[in-house]
Amino acid sequence: MKTICKNLRILTAPNSGPMTFLGTNTYILGTGSDLCIIDPGPISEHHYYELQKVLRVEEPSYILITHSHLDHSASAKRLAQEFHIPILAHGNPAGARSEFMKRILQKSKEIGGLEGLDQDFYPDSSISGGEIIKGHGWTLEVLHTPGHLSDHLCFSYKEEEIMFTGDLVMGWTSTLISPPDGDIGHYYNSLDKLLQRDEDIYLPGHGSEIRNAKLYVANLKKHRLDREKQILQILAKEDASSFQIANIIYQELPEPLIRAGTRNVLAHLINLLERNLVICKSPVSSGASFSVKE
Numbered sequence: 001m002k003t004i005c006k007n008l009r010i011l012t013a014p015n016s017g018p019m020t021f022l023g024t025n026t027y028i029l030g031t032g033s034d035l036c037i038i039d040p041g042p043i044s045e046h047h048y049y050e051l052q053k054v055l056r057v058e059e060p061s062y063i064l065i066t067h068s069h070l071d072h073s074a075s076a077k078r079l080a081q082e083f084h085i086p087i088l089a090h091g092n093p094a095g096a097r098s099e100f101m102k103r104i105l106q107k108s109k110e111i112g113g114l115e116g117l118d119q120d121f122y123p124d125s126s127i128s129g130g131e132i133i134k135g136h137g138w139t140l141e142v143l144h145t146p147g148h149l150s151d152h153l154c155f156s157y158k159e160e161e162i163m164f165t166g167d168l169v170m171g172w173t174s175t176l177i178s179p180p181d182g183d184i185g186h187y188y189n190s191l192d193k194l195l196q197r198d199e200d201i202y203l204p205g206h207g208s209e210i211r212n213a214k215l216y217v218a219n220l221k222k223h224r225l226d227r228e229k230q231i232l233q234i235l236a237k238e239d240a241s242s243f244q245i246a247n248i249i250y251q252e253l254p255e256p257l258i259r260a261g262t263r264n265v266l267a268h269l270i271n272l273l274e275r276n277l278v279i280c281k282s283p284v285s286s287g288a289s290f291s292v293k294e
Contacts, residue, residue, distance in 0.1 A: 001050060004203070005160055007031055007137050011050055013041040015071055018256050019116075021172045021206045024071045027164060028054060029157065034135030035060040038155065038164055039072040039205060040079050048075055055083050061135055065089035066166025066205060067152040068121040076121070088133070089123035090144065090151035093181045097150050100274045101180050108283035113178045113263070117149075127153065145194070147187025148175045154190075156199055163199040163213070171207025174220055178263035184224065184271040191221045224268075231268050232292060235278060239291040242266035262286055 001011045009028040016023050026047070027038040035058050041047050060083050065073045068091060076087050090096065097105075105111065127133075129144030133155075141156040148167045155164040167175050168190055177187055194217050202210040210216050227249070234245055246262040253261065269290050272278040278290045 001028075001054075004209070005162075008157070008160070008162075009054075010203070011047070013044050013047040013071070015042045015044060015047075018254070019176065019260065020071055021170070023206070025203070025205055025207075026051065027203060029138050029140075030061075030135050031058065032136070033059040033061075034138075036062045036064060036133070036135055036138065036140070037079065037085075038064045039066055039166065040075045042071045043074045048078070051075075051079065052082075055079075060085045062133065063087045064133070064140070064153075064155060065091075065121075065123065066154065066164065066168075067149040068093060068118045069116045069149060069167070070118045071116065072166065072205060073118045073121045080124070086124040088125050088127050089121075090128055090153055091121060091123040091126050093117065093149055093151040096144075096146055097180055098183055098186065098274075101183060101270070104270060104284050105180055108285060110283065110285035110287075111179055111266075112286055113180050113182070115176075115178055115263075117181070129153070143193065145190035146183060147190045148177060148182055150181045150183060150186065152190070154194070156197070161199050161201065163194065163197070163202045165194075165202045165210075166205045169194070169202055169204055169210065169213070169217060169220065171202075171204040171210050173207075174223055176260050176263060177267040178260075179267050179270055182263070182267050184267045185274065187224070187267075188221065191217050227264075228268055228272070231265060232272070232277070235290060235292045239289045241289050242269055242286050245269075 011026045013024040024041045026041045029036040131142040133140045139158040143154045145154045145168045200213045202213040242265040246265045250261040280290050282288045
């Protein structure tokens with residue numbers, strides 16, 4: 001466990017991997033009383049034991065979840081029951097999907113997705129953006145920031161002008177956007193929301209803290225817009241599926257990351273379909289063929 005600044009500590013779970021980097025970051029906000037645990041992390045006895053050591057001598061008040069993926073939320077229920085503290089989260093990814101995505105799902109049963117979703121997760125209280133949560137010496141503002149997942153939240157730590165960004169903005173790579181709960185259009189909007197704010201230090205769900213965060217976010221958006229142009233250039237030559245496009249774009253990557261890349265490409269294609277820039281004559285899926293609209 002490491003101290004980041006006054007009232008704030010970080011504990012990284014031992015769940016390193018190709019999609020989690022060094023592991024999931026759990027943040028402990030506050031000291032002594034009114035602790036707030038942000039993303040208690042995956043099922044891990046070691047990680048849970050380290051959190052227990054803190055919570056048995058200090059007084060927790062809240063568990064906050066940025067989004068309902070297992071590597072962030074899975075241990076929340078056990079922690080809440082042992083220490084009698086409420087879980088606050090959005091907690092409804094399906095309900096927060098865009099209307100276009102809902103129409104896609106009505107026509108297609110093979111869109112895939114839902115990787116790593118904590119389908120048993122339910123918060124004690126649902127928060128959806130705009131709420132202010134206070135404890136001794138700290139104040140958090142809740143922002144709804146869908147994109148990586150439709151129930152994703154970020155939390156602004158007002159006293160230090162720090163943003164907890166979960167997996168919307170990570171400290172080591174751009175995030176996975178996997179439909180139907182990952183949505184490129186939502187992702188762009190959420191990045192724009194962050195760019196309009198004052199915080200310039202971000203604490204992500206994976207990786208190190210991000211300084212000069214606005215420049216970092218602007219580069220993330222540019223990366224995605226460049227990827228969109230690359231996809232359209234490929235489709236201008238021939239019709240292709242998200243799987244075929246991913247194997248062109250990510251041919252140097254190992255297989256697990258190409259699978260993730262295929263999900264990102266599918267998210268781009270659905271966004272382009274919504275904007276009427278491409279067409280798909282069959283139900284949308286990773287194997288469905290897309291073409292540029294004439």
